[in-house]
Amino acid sequence: MIRLDKFLKLSHLVKRRTVAQEMLEVGAIKLNGRVVKPSKEVKEDDVVEIGYAKKILTIKVITADEFLLKRKTEAYEVMSEKLVEVNI
Numbered sequence: 570m571i572r573l574d575k576f577l578k579l580s581h582l583v584k585r586r587t588v589a590q591e592m593l594e595v596g597a598i599k600l601n602g603r604v605v606k607p608s609k610e611v612k613e614d615d616v617v618e619i620g621y622a623k624k625i626l627t628i629k630v631i632t633a634d635e636f637l638l639k640r641k642t643e644a645y646e647v648m649s650e651k652l653v654e655v656n657i
Contacts, residue, residue, distance in 0.1 A: 571635045573600060573617070574607035579635065580644035582619060582628070592619070616648065625651045 577589040
């Protein structure tokens with residue numbers, strides 16, 4: 570298992586771990602439908618929902634092994650991707 574913020578960084582879903590931590594703190598990322606802290610452990614088959622500026626990406630974790638993630642192993646499977654309308 571691996572911390573959620575580190576998983577997001579190593580799987581290239583978020584560019585920097587600090588950005589992942591900030592997104593988690595404001596509730597832009599959910600783990601299995603719940604808002605969690607950056608230190609929450611991720612395991613295989615967990616569902617992560619990431620709210621980016623213009624889309625919401627929902628993924629299923631394939632591997633949460635840090636050793637494999639560092640070697641560019643496929644980390645997740647995309648379940649859905651929804652575009653979000655931005656009103657300015």
